[in-house]
Amino acid sequence: MITNFEKPEILSPAGDMDCLKSALNFGADAVFLAGKMFGMRSAPQNFDNDQLKTACDLAHKKGARIHVTCNTLPRNNEIPHLQEFMENAQACGVDAFIIADLGVFEAAKKYAPKVQRHISTQAGVTNYAAANVLYNMGASRVVLAREIPLDEIAEMRAKVPKELEIECFVHGAMCVSFSGRCLISSYMTGRDANHGDCAQPCRWKYHLYEENRQGQYFPVEETGDGTYLYNSRDLCMIEHIPELVKAGVSSFKIEGRAKSAYYTAVTTNAYRHAVDDYFAEGDGYVLKPWIREELEKISHREYNTGFYFGREPGQVTGNGGYIRHYDNVALCEELIDDTTAVITQRNKFYVGDTLDVLPPSGVPFEIKCESLTTDDGMPVESAPHPMQRLTMKCNAPVPSGSVIRKKRD
Template sequence: MKLPELLAPAGNLEKLKIAVHYGADAVYLSGKRYGLRSYAGNFTLSEMEEGIRFAREHQVKVYVAVNIIAHNDDLVDLPDYLSSLSDLRVDGLIISDPGIVSKARQIVPHLPLHLSTQLSTSNWCSAQFWQQQGISRINLSRELSCHDIALIKQRVPVEIEIFIHGAMCISYSGRCLLSNYLTNRDPNKGECSHPCRWQYALMEEKRPNEYFPITEDEYGSYVFNSKDLCLIEYIPEIVASGIDALKIEGRMKGIHYVAGVTRVYRHALDCYGENPEKYQFQTKWLEELKKLSHRDYTTGFYLGSPSSESFNYTTSEYIRTHEFVGVVREILPLPGERSSSNSEKLIKIQVRNKVIQGEQVEFINKNLNSYHTRLDEITNEAGEMVQVAQPGQEIVIRTNLPIGANDILRREKI
């Protein structure tokens, strides 16, 4: 049975390596120009080269987003950029502008072209049109049910990709000018400031600073505030419909999120692939996804039109039950005099959020295991005791837990 490709976001080189380590079949990223998510960090060409080399070593594909809605000025440097991507031997381009599709077909005709969700492909006739324009894969509109998706897949010989997890846009992906008008940040260039999620009130012009509430209820008026998509409970249906690729949203999210989401979907897909008859959804997968920063979960349009349950009416804040503390960089040998026959070792951790000696923490790894421990003794690399470690600092702890490089360290929020 062919499992769909699991496609993870790579906002920068570190996130790419984490996505690969945690089980992605492919990653998507963008350069400093031409890709949405302007604030994701993104890649210089030399970082892209390193990322592609690393991904190749692990048999993982790399797709590059060139998916802005291009203006005339954007076309000037485009041919050189496309040629550079071709030289780097990327596995495909993610495009949404028909002009860029046409340029890519002229300049880099050998590169597979994937249509971005920005084009909101919502019916088989549109899918057929794009397939005839040389598109090899379509990331369908998020606003489709499982029946619509299956019908498109049946009728059009093109690879179909859907979003499986992550934030939802309340308009058809980015076709909204709220952010342009209110903050001068263009969603179609990846700069959305999410004003759809702000809390609004009404002010009469002759009564400045007197706000009349326009509440849904006493908590506020988050009228456009969608929950986040999560389809972890529908893996069998998704695989059965023949979808070719499952995309995790979130190039701007941190490595705790990238690792946490990728490992859960990897595990669920592999469980299904090993034995579809015996496959059972495990509640711990959803519990794990709830430990990552999110805004409550919904199935979006997948089961039909979303109900009022798909929106948050009380807050637009992220739910954060756990806090990212750091990432394991290296396993170090024990110094000679401290060697022992048990499995004790030293692990070097790069700290991302302040951590204090004596704190309870949890290590998570790509196999969906987690290990709880107390940081009784923290030292620096020179072996000196550290009471409080700050972001960016590298610390060393001694442990006999089966911890490896790239494991993520986190703690429960109190």
């Protein structure tokens, strides 16, 4: 058993209420999300005041915390809206703001003094001197720049107050720009990445033009599909839990507020089990193969360990898309008996299919779909309609809240 290190928090993303519930059901200690303003992701639904209050209540009942992203780089015309936004967040019960801008940092102290202030990765904290200054200004946590290797994190941990928490990303998409500060999207599309509206031009395919050959382009080729010059690999640190803990990381952050509730469930569950296993087993800890395999069941780019070991993520130069081996086909709404479950369909599957189940307890298992029946009692051979409610007979009990997957051919 590990006793000489603090057990890190599992911090999960939520772009909407379904994602929030997935994070809480699969073991998150805290969830980071955005209100309707000042968040670095505009694509998700995000949370209005009523939803934010509900989110805080749900989290607190489970002993979890809510961190609200307030990490855009606001312009002058946005500053007057900070007071109402922060006062409402405090009234809802928010535990922490994640902040990149010093003006916003000072406003939070004034308008929401009961809410902790965390420094966003966008602030680019790369050394203990900056971390100490921010702590002295009132920060309770720094989310380090993603460019920092583990040995420097350990040095920083030794040279900042023990009360200052260190949060680091452990999983998800990497940005080609420093700490996520990017002007390429704004320059090429008019969509401001620093206000949460990134068009992700780093994922696009690029070609070379020669000025005297108008209308002709020349691929800069790695493969026949062209070259994706800036398309970074995804971060995955599931195999390096001991190193992160020993470096002094207080919070393991999973990227993905624009991703699905299924993604949140799988990633939260994997890191929850890995951390719990390490603290239970100590020096004898070995990552269970099924935990690593779970992270292959979500859509992802090629995995990498980022900058943690002194290297860099590198680019996926042959394509701009995702690797996807499994489809999320259903959510179990209710277990009626040991062989009967009420499900809501997400993707098509058939009677007779072998399905992969991830229950709230977190250890996956397989079932066989033996029959499907609609709400009006009609038997069907497949589940073709998204969000359709069906009764499924199978050969093992499927707990309520389970996500059900099917391996792609």
